[in-house]
Amino acid sequence: MYLILPIAAIILFDQITYVKYGLRQLSYIESFSIYNQKTSHKNTLANIVTGLSFLGGCILVQWLYFVVYTKKLFIFITLVAIISALMILMRFDVLNYYPIAGTDGINWAFVVQLPFFVFAGVSFIFIVASDLLRNRDSDSLLLFLWVLGTFAFTVFVNWSVNARSILPIAPVAGILVMRHLRQSNKLDVYGMRGLYASLVLSLLVALVVTSADYSLAGSARTAAHSIHEKTRDWPGNVWLEGHWGFQHYIESAGGVKALDYEKPSLNKGDLVIIPGNNTNTKLLYKHMALFKNEYAFDVAKMLSTMNIGAGAGFYSDLLGPLPFAVGYTPEKYYVYEMIIDKKTRFTY
Incomplete structure (x- = not known):
């Protein structure tokens, strides 16, 4: 009985979006998630590793607290085991989706960061499970299922692993830290100092990450205004691929239209702007377009x-x-000039 209202609300929302936009929003999200999982080059193990990496990176306060209050030998052994396992998986291309190496050789910054984030994620799962085994009460079971359900949804159900899907786990981290402090009688000056140190370090990381994300968003605005100024007097049409902030800013400036892959209206002489770091972009083959310019914009380093x-x-x-x-790498945008008409849908 309690589920009747939520289910009715979901059905109503789906119907309203269909009437208004011609698309059932929730049904489309489900089909998009299934399609993305089928076409993704990742395997289940890579998804789990990614989920642990996001869990560890997004719940830093719990990891730092774990480092402060757990035996150093156990931390060292666990970290070495995770690094060894990841190296073996990389060696046999199980994690071939990951950017381990590029044109400049091995991406050492990535190779170093991934094990630490995965270690932090494993540490968090370990603490949640330990809390359940130690207390064996309904509260601990709730926290365990809270984490397990959110993690399972993020890794196996959602269309991609992302930070906002991990966010619902954050309250559990705070609850477990305070429960451990209370149960271990560490609510003294020494214990609170360790907690405060963890919180301060987490805050610093959060501020740096926020600053980097703000810089990325700002670069899209700068790029949109700059490229619009350079293409505003072009005699033909100017088209845009991709979405996100860049699309918003350059369309707001006027004169640039989003390219419809299903029904393109590209004419010979039109310009197409393709962001290098964006979503839903398609390459233009050499027989279709001529490369004209590349623009680069700095972001937080x-x-x-x-x-x-x-x-x-x-x-x-x-x-x-x-x-x-x-x-980091600069945000790059590429401009192409069409050398043929393109009126048929993009099939690649």
């Missing part, structure tokens, strides 16, 4: 939140298995 080269995919692991990563 300390961390990346969405950068396929660094392996960072805060909003979607399609760009990388780390929620954020040390290092």
